[in-house]
Amino acid sequence: MCGMSQQPPVRSSPRRPSRPDASMSLLTNVMDHSLDEGYAEAAARKKEAGRSGLPKTLRAKLGLAAGLVLAAGVVTVGAAQARVAAPVVAKERQELIDRINRETDSADKLEGKVDSLRTEVGDIQHRALDQHGGKRGELVGVLSGAVAVHGPGVKLVVDDAKSAEIGGGTGPRESAGFSDTGRVRDRDMQRVVNGLWQSGAEAISINGERLTALSAIRAAGDAILVDNRPLVPPYTVLAVGDGQRLSTRFQNSPDGLYLHALQENFGIRTKISAEKNLELPAAPSVTVRTARPSNEKTEKGTK
Structure with a gap:
């Protein structure tokens, strides 16, 4: 009798007990992964933002x-x-x-x-x-500006330069300290009037204002005043006298050359002409404050 070899019995490894819901794997998967991955990431970012504060762009x-x-x-x-x-x-x-x-x-x-x-x-x-006064009184009235006059003479028009801006170069106004050298100033008109008197004018007016021995030409800002009356350019100067001779003598005088220099250097506009008949008004009033007639002094001395 053949002896049969005895083999040890094969032991099977113990099997893991199956889950009770193994037959419901689809439902289990849905329960375990109820949120989509995108929702999960968004939830994670929101949670992170809650810990670290608002994003920079949102804060800005x-x-x-x-x-x-x-x-x-x-x-x-x-x-x-x-x-x-x-x-x-x-x-x-x-x-x-x-x-x-x-x-x-x-x-x-x-x-x-x-x-x-x-x-x-x-x-x-x-x-x-x-x-x-008679004739003598009439002559005194003419020379003093107390009466209106007419006769031949010179018409001189002086006006600002077209630009009226600061001029270049050197000239008679630079040393005077004027900033706007294209504008006619009171000193310019003073020289014009004095030059006409010296050249033989018997009566002078500026823009209708009769000049007398007591007249003053001054400045108030940019305005020129004649006896405290403001004038505006152009300045029209009328001078009664020997027309052509008066014009020539004035233009050759130092004051006439001064006016010509203003025209050449700074563009101040001037125009002079001899006229056959000019009419000048009387001065508004001529008040003598100090002078007295010589016969009055004699009478007082006799008394």
């Missing part, structure tokens, strides 16, 4: 928005204040305008009264000259 946008809101608030407040203050400013401005108009009207009335009184005084002086 929020800061810009806050700045715009603040600026809008400031502008709104300023507009509201301006709207409230506007009626007050308008009222004050209108009151100032009304006051200026009233003062201007008052000044015009006073000036008219002064002109009327000057005319009255001038008429009285003219009558006195006619009654007591």
Whole structure:
């Protein structure tokens, strides 16, 4: 009898017990992975943002928005204040305008009264000259500017340069310290008038203002005043005398050459012509403050 070899019995490894829901694997997968991967990532980013604060771009946008809101608030407040203050400013401005108009009207009335009184005084002086002076009194009236005159003479027009800007180069005005060398100044007109007197003029007027021995040519800012009356360019100078001779003598005089230099260097416009007949008005009033007739002194000495 053959003996049969005995093999040890094969032991099977113990099997892992299966899950009770093994037959429901699809439902298990759905329960375990209920969220999509994109949702999970978004949830993770949101959670991370909650720990570290807002993103930089979002913080910048929020800061810009806050700045715009603040600026809008400031502008709104300023507009509201301006709207409230506007009626007050308008009222004050209108009151100032009304006051200026009233003062201007008052000044015009006073000036008219002064002109009327000057005319009255001038008429009285003219009558006195006619009654007591005769031909001599008439001559005195002409030379003093107390009476209107007419006759041949010279017409000289002086005007600012077209640009009236600072000129270049050197000339008679540079040393005087003028900044606007293209504009006619009171000193220029003083030299013109003095040059005409020296050249033989018997009576002179500027823009209708008769000059006398007491007349003054001054400046008030950019304006030229003749006996405190403002003049505007062009300045028309009328001088009664021997027309052609007066014109030649003036242009060859130092003052005429000065005026020519202003024209050449700074563009000041001048025009001179001999006229057959000029009419000059009388001065508004001629007031003698100190001088007395010589016969009056003699009479007082005799007494």
